[in-house]
Amino acid sequence: MCQRKAAGTLWLTCGHFQRHMVTAVYDCMSVKCEQSYVHPKDCRSRECIRVYGPDVQDIIDRVNDKCLQCQWQEQKAAQAQNKS
Ligand SMILES: [Zn+2]
Numbered sequence: 001m002c003q004r005k006a007a008g009t010l011w012l013t014c015g016h017f018q019r020h021m022v023t024a025v026y027d028c029m030s031v032k033c034e035q036s037y038v039h040p041k042d043c044r045s046r047e048c049i050r051v052y053g054p055d056v057q058d059i060i061d062r063v064n065d066k067c068l069q070c071q072w073q074e075q076k077a078a079q080a081q082n083k084s
């Protein structure tokens, strides 16, 4: 299956990769992959792969912290604890 190369930030504390943008697409050149350039447009097969494979991570910067989503979840958990 095809894969996308994504530029992004690696958050070192939680290990999450935050994608900023897709910079390239690697075409697998398979007629059974709907994302591929060689896949026939009128193909009606249900066997074909529709999704991209895992992103090829192009790490443009590393931050020694948790990602915003993890920070947010931690805040929410702390707030829930305060209420009880
Ligand atoms: Zn493909």
Ligand SMILES: [Zn+2]
Binding pocket: 031, 032, 033, 034, 039, 040, 043, 044, 045, 048
């Ligand atoms: Zn197909």
Ligand SMILES: [Zn+2]
Binding pocket: 011, 014, 015, 016, 066, 067, 068, 069, 070
């Ligand atoms: Zn995270």
